Amino acid sequence: MIPAAHISAAIEILGALAERRRPVADVLKDWGAAHRFAGSKDRAAIASLVFDALRKSASAQWVMGADTPRATMLGALREARGLDAASIAAFCTGERHAPPPLSDDERTRLGTTTLDGAPDHVRGDYPEWLADRFAAAFGDRAAAEGAALAARAPVDLRVNILKGSREQALAKLAHLDPAPTPLSPIGLRIEVGQGRGPALPAETAYVKGFVEPQDEASQLASLLCAAAPGEQVLDLCAGGGGKALALAGQMHNRGQLYAYDADGRRLMPIHERLERAGARNIQVRQPRGKADVLADLEGRCDLVLIDAPCTGVGTWRRHPDAKWRLAPGALELRLKEQAALLAQAARYVKPGGRLAYVTCSLLREENEDQVAGFVGQGFEALSAAETTEAAGLPELARFASPHGAGLRFSPASSGTDGFYVCVMRRAK
Structure with a gap:
């Protein structure tokens, strides 16, 4: 396939995404199955174009004055790839599966329209319904933080x-x-x-x-838990086991680490990963109907980690389609789940033990506000300085949240995915 045909295919895929809110990986897979002539390099090039368009949808559509799949792709060629109007026009010839030629209006917009005067959610490429929440989290840096979340991740x-x-x-x-x-x-x-x-x-x-x-911020979240050899540790939302494996390394395979997830299907990849990593101190606890498989851990754990389900705002560099599929109702659901997990986790922390609350979100509601609503119930939040000193990473204290307890990492501030980490201690 010629490069211009890649652009046409990307426009087609963006159209399919607009019709139904589906994960982009599924739509790309369906397109590949229906177009067997496209080789692996072609599919990779098309996927890259689609992801760039999703990263820059808001600014691309502002530039083009339209929200059609074609307008989104043409605007993204300028905003994400830095192409000028003449270069984009060279791809749009209408020949050999290339997109149709640019209209006079498209050519003018690509050549002259700027983001000057555009609202923050356009310049930052995030959903308009999140504008107030981004402003609350970042103030006058909201657009810059959003733009960093729209960049490619290493x-x-x-x-x-x-x-x-x-x-x-x-x-x-x-x-x-x-x-x-x-x-x-x-x-x-x-x-x-x-x-x-x-x-x-x-x-x-x-x-x-x-x-x-594992993204660097996720590594830091694990390190800030300061798991030590010989401790009893519970990873309450272990999922595929990424942080559990990191904690096992910190513990040098000494002590006991229990990996649990309410959704047993999410735990399945952990078994192969444990064997590959040589982690021998992890005991996987699968949910078993109504049985309380964690009852024996009540009041026994030195550390309980909640890698909480969240909106995933901090991972938009890697999952740009997720920001446009995210709906306000999903945030409300996550807030309820997080509060319930904090209450559940408290049961397992022994006196003087630690509770680490982690999200890959940058919204205050899911982070500082959740912690503020929980502390005081027998727990105190450690300061950023205390948390980083205990982990042997005192230089990370500069990422202390300005909105309350915990630390914040983001692409704009730390060059990582967006993460929030707060370690709390139970009263003795």
Whole structure:
């Protein structure tokens, strides 16, 4: 396929996404199945265009003065790829499956329209219904924070310290040109630009368990829990096990870590990952109907981690379609789930033990406001300085939240995904 045909295909896929709120991965898969002639490189190029259009939908549509799939794609070629009107026109010839030629209005808009005077949600490429919430979280930096969430993310890897050091992992992956992550002492970063990321399943270092894909902020969230060898730890929302594996490394396989998730299906990938990582102190607790499979842990845990279900605002760099599928009702549902999890988790924390509350959201309602509504019920929130000192990462105290307890990380402030971390201690 020629590059212009990639653009036509991307416009078609954007149209399918507009018809139904479906994950973009599903729509791309369906398109590939219906167009078998498209090779893997073609599909990758088309997916990249679609993701760029989703990242920059609001600004692209502002530039073009329309919200059609074609307008979104044309505007994104300028806003996401930096192409000028002449370069975009060169792709739009109407020949050999290329998009139809630009209209006079399209050419004018691509050449002259700017984002000057556009509202923050347009300049930051986030949904308009979140404008007030972004303003509450970021103030006059709302547009800049949104724009950073609309950028491409690098590939971050966590070094499995049960298998080796970061220096050894750097050597094993030297052909991918990794660099140490700026904040996490156990992270590697691979910049991918507009290309595809590395095929990790084909990398020996991954297959042998030396590295795991994990954003740097997620690594920091695990490190700030300060899990120690010999402790009793419960990961209450373990999912696929990313943070549980990180905690097992910090514990050097000593003590006991219980991995639980209310949705047993989400836990299934953890078993293979445990074996690959060499994590031997993790006990997976699957839900079993109405049975209380965590009853024996009440009041026994040194640390309980809640990696809370949330809106996922902080992961928009990696899942740009999610921000346009997010609805206000989803936020209200998440807030109720988070409050219930905090109440549940408190049962398992022993006197003097710690409760770590983590989200990949940047909304105050899901973060500082949740903690403020919970502390005082036998728990106190540790200061950013206390949390970072305990983890041996005192330099991270500069990411203390300005809105209350906890620490905030974001693409604009820390170069990571958006995460919130708050560690609380139970009274003795």
